[in-house]
Amino acid sequence: QQQVKQSPQSLIVQKGGIPIINCAYENTAFDYFPWYQQFPGKGPALLIAIRPDVSEKKEGRFTISFNKSAKQFSLHIMDSQPGDSATYFCAASRNYGGATNKLIFGTGTLLAVQP
């Protein structure tokens, strides 16, 4: 059973555009929602994360919007650049900070930013 659904599967935007990637989760016990960026040949790198007590978090050009009632969260990339071209994964876990931070990942979004 897939617990984190991610869309779209792929996305093409022009330089300077604002790609938006969406994720929906089912388990209301999830309390930690990170986004990872993965380049070919590399491991996923933590980009930004949010807890359910806030509705938005910004770090540089990256913003997470969180809607607890809808059980959805999304990643926005402001002023996107060709260097942002990568695969983006959302994830979720429960009992963050406890004994384990077992992440359940979405299926990934391949983003291409055209110059």
Added chain:
Amino acid sequence: DSGVTQTPKHLITATGQRVTLRCSPRSGDLSVYWYQQSLDQGLQFLIQYYNGEERAKGNILERFSAQQFPDLHSELNLSSLELGDSALYFCASSVGGGPLHFGNGTRLTVT
């Protein structure tokens, strides 16, 4: 650079064989997680160790096993390999239940 080191980077072996993947966590991290990444299954959690003890288990096959040593490095052992085991295997580490930091993975090809 995440600080998590995985070796080898690539591994090619035949069906039925056994391989060992190694992971050195970031300095100070006590937790090690193993994930499998394949095209059809995405990133799947296999198992977590914390300071030498198994802490959480995912969809890890019985043919697979792992351990964490006193120096905190971890090894993932894959035996009786099948073609379907070909995938990227990632190790991640964290301070307890905090953010996960991934290594660059081991690409396993079973022929």
